Amino acid sequence: MKTQVKALVVGGGAVGTSIAYHLAKAGWDDVMLIERDELTSGSTWHAAGLLPLFNMSYATTHIHKYSVDFYKSLEEETGLNAGFAVVGNLRMAQTQERMDEYMLYASTAETCDVDYEWLSPDQIKERWPLIETGDLKGAIYHTEDGYINPADVTMAMAKGARQRGVDIVRRLQADEFHWTGTHWEVTCTKMVEKGGNLVPSDEQVVITAEHVVTASGNHAQRTAKMLGIKMPAIPVEHTFIVMDKDPELVKWREAGNPEHPVVRDADNESYAREERGGWILGIYEHGAPARFEHGVPDSFRADLFPLDLDRIAEQYMAMAERVPSCAESGLKDDFNGPICYTPDGNPLVGPAPGLRNMWLAEGFSFGITAAGGTGYYLAQMMVDGEAEIDMASLDPKRYSSNWMTTEFAARKNEECYEHVYVLHHPDEERPAARGLRTSPAYDRQKERGAQFGWVNGWERPNYYAPAGFNDAEARSFRRGGWWQYAVEEAKAIREGVGLVDATAFTKHVVKGPGATQFLDWFTCNKLPKVGRINLTYALTSNGTTRTEYTIVRNGENNYYLVSAGAWTEYDADFLRKAAEDKMEEFGYIEIQDVTTQWGVFAIAGPKSRDVLKEIINDADPETALSNKRFPWLSARQIELGMCPVNAIRVAYTGELGWELHHPIEMQNYLFDLLEKAGEKHGMKLVGARAQNWLRLEKSYRAFGTELGRDATPAEADLPRFIDLEKDFHGKDAMVETGVRFKCCTLLIDGPADADPWGREVLYTEDGVTRVGRLTSGGYSVAFEKSIGMGYVRPEDAVEGTKLKVKILDQLWDATVTCESPYDPSNATIRQNG
């Protein structure tokens, strides 16, 4: 057995095996995989093997699509048949809302080249007469996917990996990880059987590896402890049952009819597929508990939990109504096993927080479906530096370790499991584990009707509604019950003044003798002069956008960096690692994450200066906020009443405004002061939804939508923020990449009751050729119609180009606007006073 390798993969389930295979395929010839028990002995062996292409996320759809295509090719490569039954997937809807959900999904599918068909209840009945369709509105049908044998596909990938030189060692458990500064030393223990349990022997070996990947499935909590990090990957119980033969199904198949597709009865929270003349019925039921919060016991190997029939009774009965011919079929077998989850249902894939060359592939709930694509894209990240798709939505650091706990993960994972078939409204806010990170003004905002959204644990007002308003009932795939409130808030900022709580922003101080040279190298725009502000981007080594920063220069070597609130640890980790790497070259650089020390209120609107004038403590309040004394894109330390404020003259809404960064413990004082001063100017409290619409009117790109690791800042069409005169990280790659597609803003003549959400597909004006996709969408109060931003072919990103956008399964007119269709000259932002 080798003891020195380039990459060590820990875990021989579907995911780890695929990663080992793809690392070898990508050219690494020194890869080893260790498995503490037998290959597939984790969750993989008892999976139902369904491979649904359906997924609401762009990145995950790419991952699933790769898997489905890849599994089809495995037999030819390895000679092993993984039992891929390409029977398709029929996803049924009992309500118009469910059809709306499918229509939104269908648009994402189209952007990822995933085919689908619409079927009416009659068409379903005609093709599959055993299915009861009386209560259905319709269905979406994929023909390309189906189900596979999870153990066989893993074995086929293992064979393929071995053929490519991967060393696979079973009964070896990783027990300790030590980073030497250049490589990992992984202490592994030989595992042996004792009384049916798998226990560690006295035999140990140390494997040195340049890179380590953990794919430890249900053991993620143990892995996290060994690495000294946090991972919200905790399994939940998941059940499928195998039913006895269905006599009508047997007859149907004996008559030469093809196998039924996988039948997804979303509104009944279950899926079913054929299994030897009967049905397998899988259920996403309520009340399934989280398991192994503190580790998997030695006694639990390829084991299952006892069946809880009460928990699944409702869905079991519903199946008998959906396929009445199975009503008399008894229960033949049951599988209630651990299925790993994360709070948002996406796995944790990418670099581990704070560690070098440590990669995580944990928390897979659709691990059979995702294994192929995860192996492919993670190998790209490890071998080439970046994947061709933006993997940020799967990044392990999207849950910051400074606030995340085991209890949070367990409760959120139970909720996520239960929500698999709950309608995935794009304006959904889930109820579990809320109120964890609240800014001091939370109670005041709540009293004034704030409906909160969840951002990396923070509670942030989405919009404000009258007392008694129920956000859960206001959600929709169209314009929800909250829409009118957001319109009023957006208008308040355009016409008067509004106050937004932006406390969740990520904030870093970067200072020290090496700070200036470092940031000049780290970001692509010119650094601001002392007292000034710049918008800038940190790039990946592939030249794509890693992070967007507003940089405030407080001193020669003292900077305050503001970035997106959802991404604190994701940004912190990249910044710290880059600074560590460059310290020797540039000198000492100190980095402090000050996110929770500073509250932020953004005041914006033509009357914002009038409000601030009332409370600013200055020798000459009349001129303190004038263009002369406080120009646009500058920062000043001011006093509002008795609160010291670092004020920044920027506004994400594109209106005259200031961000007021204040000591968080003084937030309530400042809130009361601003509210009182704002009263006579009609100041309105404004939430994130209106703010998001307003930034679209200004073509301000947002991180996580327009800005990400799949496009360069040049493709995001931000030339004014790129200083090509200087050298910066990722510059050469960005230049070499050129402009493959380009970001633009579109005004849309859409449906009367719906706006785009930022997942819609774009076509040429004749509706024939696909040219791109929206990344953001909403409503423009300035133009009184829908608005979106997205990426299109460079030749289409020209003002006046007529395109079509698909919303709710219909094509609507969309016109590419100029950059910043609202106030293109920034006259209102620069307004003097």
Ligand SMILES: Cc1cc2nc3c(=O)[nH]c(=O)nc-3n(C[C@H](O)[C@H](O)[C@H](O)COP(=O)(O)OP(=O)(O)OC[C@H]3O[C@@H](n4cnc5c(N)ncnc54)[C@H](O)[C@@H]3O)c2cc1C
């Ligand atoms: C009832 C049920 C039905 C399911 N149906 C489907 C389905 O239809 N489609 C689908 O896509 N998914 C399905 N799943 C989910 C699927 O089973 C998992 O997502 C998938 O198996 C996860 O694979 P993995 O490789 O991440 O984890 P695992 O298969 O759990 O593999 C992890 C491996 O790591 C090993 N390991 C852990 N720690 C160490 C260590 N320190 N050293 C060495 N080895 C270690 C473990 O022994 C284990 O073999 C289902 C799950 C359940 C419970």
